Ligand SMILES: O=C(O)CCC(=O)C(=O)O
């Protein structure tokens with residue numbers, strides 16, 4: 001076979017000083033966002049608005065968190081799967097994670113912090129909250145660009161108000177073998193937009209539409225990975241791709257990462273607006289509640305399904321699964 005140029009996901013620069021709505025710069029970046037999300041469902045965002053000291057203390061704070069005794073970590077329980085503490089799963093023994101609901105709201109982070117450190121840990125709390133708030137700005141820039149590029153900007157306020165932010169922090173223990181091990185199974189995210197950040201240990205892989213796995217290696221310390229989840233895929237009636245991705249790890253060093261997930265609120269019905277439904281683009285999914293869909297996803301049938309979303313509320317189930 002001829003040698004292939006290594007594939008990578010698109011890189012988009014959000015660090016330009018005058019990236020304001022209505023400018024040429026904005027329109028240019030917006031077009032790049034739209035193309036990347038149609039083709040890959042994700043891209044690397046260069047975003048320097050999160051100061052380097054906050055980025056650094058975020059990674060240090062996550063290390064401090066996972067160094068707590070297991071008994072303490074287990075105190076963060078949640079009714080919602082993957083919102084509380086997760087660890088020691090037999091399928092993915094190297095993976096641990098902890099979720100912070102409403103991570104951009106100080107009081108919310110504080111109350112969870114106080115469960116973990118009864119004597120308080122203001123530095124941890126401030127770090128997690130500021131990091132989440134600053135990354136949520138990138139989430140909103142991206143969502144505004146997506147809506148504008150689809151001619152749906154009138155829905156922006158409703159769109160943002162219908163979601164909450166979850167910050168999930170993750171640790172993947174180095175397997176201490178030469179072989180590469182599975183850190184997290186291949187999956188699509190179920191939410192709206194995910195923004196990932198990581199320490200210097202790579203491992204994220206994204207599947208292209210053609211089925212090829214590509215390694216994601218963030219190029220700069222202020223690189224974030226933005227990714228579309230199934231709920232936005234459904235809301236845009238399939239205009240944007242939500243990619244399968246996984247984490248593969250090797251070596252001795254631990255990988256620490258964070259994901260800021262914009263998640264539809266319970267009770268909010270996700271329904272593709274009429275502007276994106278026409279003869280050429282028939283409705284793909286019946287309107288659904290994200291929390292109810294997640295309930296299905298975590299059942300045996302949901303886990304077995306090739307696409308849980310299509311099985312749950314796909315309009316052309318048979319045609320699509322053929
Ligand atoms: O750790 C990562 O970079 C990816 C994590 C992920 O895909 C997830 O939490 O949904």
Ligand SMILES: [Fe+2]
Pocket residue numbers: 187188189245
């Ligand atoms: Fe994911």
